[in-house]
Amino acid sequence: xxxxxxxxxxxxxxxxxxxxxxxxxxxxxxxxxxxxxxxxxxxxxxxxxxxxxxxxxxxxxxxxxxxxxxxxxxxxxxxxxxxxxxxxxxxxxxxxxxxxxxxxxxxxxxxxxxxxxxxxxxxxxxxxxxxxxxxxxxxxxxxxxxxxxxxxxxxxxxxxxxxxxxxxxxxxxxxxxxxxxxxxxxxxxxxxxxxxxxxxxxxxxxxxxxxxxxxxxxxxxxxxxxxxxxxxxxxxxxxxxxxxxxxxxxxxxxxxxxxxxxxxxxxxxxxxxxxxxxxxxxxxxxxxxxxxxxxxxxxxxxxxxxxxxxxxxxxxxxxxxxxxxxxxxxxxxxxxxxxxxxxxxxxxxxxxxxxxxxxxxxxxxxxxxxxxxxxxxxxxxxxxxx
Amino acid sequence: xxxxxxxxxxxxxxxxxxxxxxxxxxxxxxxxxxxxxxxxxxxxxxxxxxxxxxxxxxxxxxxxxxxxxxxxxxxxxxxxxxxxxxxxxxxxxxxxxxxxxxxxxxxxxxxxxxxxxxxxxxxxxxxxxxxxxxxxxxxxxxxxxxxxxxxxxxxxxxxxxxxxxxxxxxxxxxxxxxxxxxxxxxxxxxxxxxxxxxxxxxxxxxxxxxxxxxxxxxxxxxxxxxxxxxxxxxxxxxxxxxxxxxxxxxxxxxxxxxxxxxxxxxxxxxxxxxxxxxxxxxxxxxxxxxxxxxxxxxxxxxxxxxxxxxxxxxxxxxxxxxxxxxxxxxxxxxxxxxxxxxxxxxxxxxxxxxxxxxxxxxxxxxxxxxxxxxxxxxxxxxxxxx
Numbered sequence: 001x002x003x004x005x006x007x008x009x010x011x012x013x014x015x016x017x018x019x020x021x022x023x024x025x026x027x028x029x030x031x032x033x034x035x036x037x038x039x040x041x042x043x044x045x046x047x048x049x050x051x052x053x054x055x056x057x058x059x060x061x062x063x064x065x066x067x068x069x070x071x072x073x074x075x076x077x078x079x080x081x082x083x084x085x086x087x088x089x090x091x092x093x094x095x096x097x098x099x100x101x102x103x104x105x106x107x108x109x110x111x112x113x114x115x116x117x118x119x120x121x122x123x124x125x126x127x128x129x130x131x132x133x134x135x136x137x138x139x140x141x142x143x144x145x146x147x148x149x150x151x152x153x154x155x156x157x158x159x160x161x162x163x164x165x166x167x168x169x170x171x172x173x174x175x176x177x178x179x180x181x182x183x184x185x186x187x188x189x190x191x192x193x194x195x196x197x198x199x200x201x202x203x204x205x206x207x208x209x210x211x212x213x214x215x216x217x218x219x220x221x222x223x224x225x226x227x228x229x230x231x232x233x234x235x236x237x238x239x240x241x242x243x244x245x246x247x248x249x250x251x252x253x254x255x256x257x258x259x260x261x262x263x264x265x266x267x268x269x270x271x272x273x274x275x276x277x278x279x280x281x282x283x284x285x286x287x288x289x290x291x292x293x294x295x296x297x298x299x300x301x302x303x304x305x306x307x308x309x310x311x312x313x314x315x316x317x318x319x320x321x322x323x324x325x326x327x328x329x330x331x332x333x334x335x336x337x338x339x340x341x342x343x344x345x346x347x348x349x350x351x352x353x354x355x356x357x358x359x360x361x362x363x364x365x366x367x368x369x370x371x372x373x374x375x376x377x378x379x380x381x382x383x384x385x386x
Numbered sequence: 387x388x389x390x391x392x393x394x395x396x397x398x399x400x401x402x403x404x405x406x407x408x409x410x411x412x413x414x415x416x417x418x419x420x421x422x423x424x425x426x427x428x429x430x431x432x433x434x435x436x437x438x439x440x441x442x443x444x445x446x447x448x449x450x451x452x453x454x455x456x457x458x459x460x461x462x463x464x465x466x467x468x469x470x471x472x473x474x475x476x477x478x479x480x481x482x483x484x485x486x487x488x489x490x491x492x493x494x495x496x497x498x499x500x501x502x503x504x505x506x507x508x509x510x511x512x513x514x515x516x517x518x519x520x521x522x523x524x525x526x527x528x529x530x531x532x533x534x535x536x537x538x539x540x541x542x543x544x545x546x547x548x549x550x551x552x553x554x555x556x557x558x559x560x561x562x563x564x565x566x567x568x569x570x571x572x573x574x575x576x577x578x579x580x581x582x583x584x585x586x587x588x589x590x591x592x593x594x595x596x597x598x599x600x601x602x603x604x605x606x607x608x609x610x611x612x613x614x615x616x617x618x619x620x621x622x623x624x625x626x627x628x629x630x631x632x633x634x635x636x637x638x639x640x641x642x643x644x645x646x647x648x649x650x651x652x653x654x655x656x657x658x659x660x661x662x663x664x665x666x667x668x669x670x671x672x673x674x675x676x677x678x679x680x681x682x683x684x685x686x687x688x689x690x691x692x693x694x695x696x697x698x699x700x701x702x703x704x705x706x707x708x709x710x711x712x713x714x715x716x717x718x719x720x721x722x723x724x725x726x727x728x729x730x731x732x733x734x735x736x737x738x739x740x741x742x743x744x745x746x747x748x749x750x751x752x753x754x755x756x757x758x759x760x761x762x763x764x765x766x767x768x769x770x771x772x
Contacts, residue, residue: 068699072699082700309432310470311462313458317424325429
């Protein structure tokens, strides 16, 4: 169980294709996991999801802990049975959401105390309770409780890395189920020495897989890619590597090129519900009046149910009329877009043509609002330095 | 085209089973039409809808006229192509919605002028424009522009019936397409003499089908049933009869017993989105805490995708967590419930057992909030009489 087999590696980049065995099936990596925060990938049934070709679904322990409660899910046979998804699942530890609560949480060496965003009630996560919760949920891949620090704050990252390592060891010790792969999480912000040390420390603890956390949380894309450049070479080559919370199409290509095997992100499903649809040329906004009479599908040639059956004009109508069906169809397309992209990425690695595929994709795909995003990050940096 | 064939009549009631030919297929009556107001049955794809067994879908001319515009739909090949529904469709005239606008519309003998509920812009419907709009939409069954009066107001109903008849003749004269069945609409509130006169007048104009309008809009159920008792015997036996806007399960049984062939109602889909799920015992509310740990489906034995795959506990979780998937699954169940009910009703008519079926159904099915509904209607009556 949990064997990672390297099938092919690209000779010009660190890209690699593999298979990872889990109790609910084999993952063909690189793989993208749609996010089902509250035990549902928003707007999709399990059969819709299966039809997109998705093989791995992520769900969030923090949300499920609060509602319906991890014990309720356990009593129903775990997440797979609870939500009707029979293929591999992954849960995070809940730590990321708790640390995002800012004023509503208090950290100590043993764990973190926080108030529910739903009703303000008081709760506590420790490394041991995070494992217990995830054992109740029963996903195939589970995560250590870690601390995700502001990526540009050196001092905070030094403390967070130390705590993350101590908690990683405690998580491993707390694990009682043998049918779940517990991943360690590398932290260290954008600081190469911290990242390298974190990767080496966790590798020594010896996990069946490694995640890279604390990225795509405020640093520039260049900083994220540079951090991956120094981190993945330090991780064991015979274990899968998971880049947490990253999933913009351009970042997937860059992550794969740096040796990442697993991705997850709310982006495809969240932007779909805002009318943002992925195409190989970039993201289009269905609310744009230019689509009011457009008889073509979102992406001609796409094999998803949305593109096979509906015009952009009809989809735009659904969004303008605030019809739920619009959210549903847009989500189907974006998830299918990501799954098909991953399949093509993997095929290109197997065929030895990944560098050309990456170059062609990035040349064709217009990254949205790059300038605006960069200005925003620069302003943030300057505030930090001031 | 548009031939109605009577297959079997119940010997104890006016219930009847028939077939009605339309350009997009044969309707087996009695039939229930889910409502797709804005060219989508809320939360369902056409394939979901097909899976429920639905054969007829209603869409609203008023809404489509305002958004995306009936000409836009025409340019896309009509409603069937626009929304991807290949089976029979029915559109109303738009009159009912306009008359519901109250302060925002002004009536004259030639038509009605109103303001859009979306942007306040000024519009006008006449019998001729209502037909033109519906010819653009291209449904198989279309409706005359009529006036739906307050059911208990004698004087208003006398005027409204006269206008409805004049407009019915103008609608028939305005029709240019031969592939749409234009139905006349009987009005007259709860007044037997007005209803009888209305049915006879419209029968003389000679339509391929007849609708009964102005019911389920404020009168008691007893008043509605009594009105049907006097109306349907006046309608030609060789034409289908459509009871507009009625679709509570108990009303379907009573309507069928009085010779109705076609029903439509937003109730099953609307209450689904509020967590109200139909069962043969009555309506259950998924938000109720009693279902928090209930491992059973909404209706054990139900063949819908929702009941075949999910527990009440999971569905309740989706509603509590405000997940769109909950609305989708609940809608699937309620539409399937209605379609299966209609199928069983029809089979019982064919088998000669409709009276027993009706009695058994009504004995088992608890009508929700009957007392509260009745008190409300009584209060309304007294205000009218005061």
